Amino acid sequence: MESSFAIIAEPNRRAILSLLASSEQTVGDIERHLRMPQTSVSKHLRVLRESGFVEARADAQRRVYRLRPEPLMEVDAWLTPFRRLWESHVDALERHLDRMAQARAQQQSSETSPTPNTIRSNKINHSHKNQNRPSKKDRKR
Amino acid sequence: MESSFAIIAEPNRRAILSLLASSEQTVGDIERHLRMPQTSVSKHLRVLRESGFVEARADAQRRVYRLRPEPLMEVDAWLTPFRRLWESHVDALERHLDRMAQARAQQQSSETSPTPNTIRSNKINHSHKNQNRPSKKDRKR
């Protein structure tokens, strides 16, 4: 559980963080919003606290949790070398995010262009014919 | 293993991605650069392929791997609501990154000042054990 990346690998923790992004919350708030057992919330909060993602302040019996920026900044910094992959063609970014958004909303459109997870074949083997990326067939280097 | 976050939670996979950020590489290249067994490289590459992080093209017996932007874009997009946490105070960002940089450069000196910029928790906060930032004892390899 060392790295910040492992921390945000857990979906419930990401949900907690996203909830805290709007405003600080007590444990009970999170419990109700996310519909998860309080003991589970507290356990995740402990992990988030010990890894620096959140901090708590005491308000009577309650603990009010609030985000801390550093670990997410670290993730953001790690992404830096990769941004050039998509920052050059912004249109591709937006098209992808749009497609993901409406693919999540309505799961039926079969578009013309391939979707990102088309390579999820278990039996892909190493067929040297490119997996449905038609762009580069066989280029001899 | 569904989410992109779980994929990049693995340190070796992040290393592979970072290596691919510079340029495309064969499996053997990655094996040599990262000094990890080839079978392990292939296994991680499979995960990265099936989750859309990389794609492979065949060059004779070799597979040349290359990055695909979409999953990292997804991570980047998730970070969006949190960026307001640090984009307002740039100074804190830079101080933190500087400290992380030199903590990575010299990995043995325990720092002298007991008060980093973490003193924002000036409230009651009677939690007992985690006033201090958890020491990153990671980096096992």
Add this chain to the structure above:
DNA sequence: CACGTATATTTCCGCGTGCGTATATACAGA
């Protein structure tokens, strides 16, 4: 063409670890 070599992927197995649920404990406020 058969064979050996290089490269890459797959399969099998053991182990560590983190998650979830339930239970127990600490603490503050009425």
Add this chain to the structure above:
DNA sequence: TCTGTATATACGCACGCGGAAATATACGTG
């Protein structure tokens, strides 16, 4: 004191990682 709230502990379980061996594919050479 009792009650709500928060944290800690114990246990079972699933899953992913690492390592070793086996399999697959392509190239070169005799």
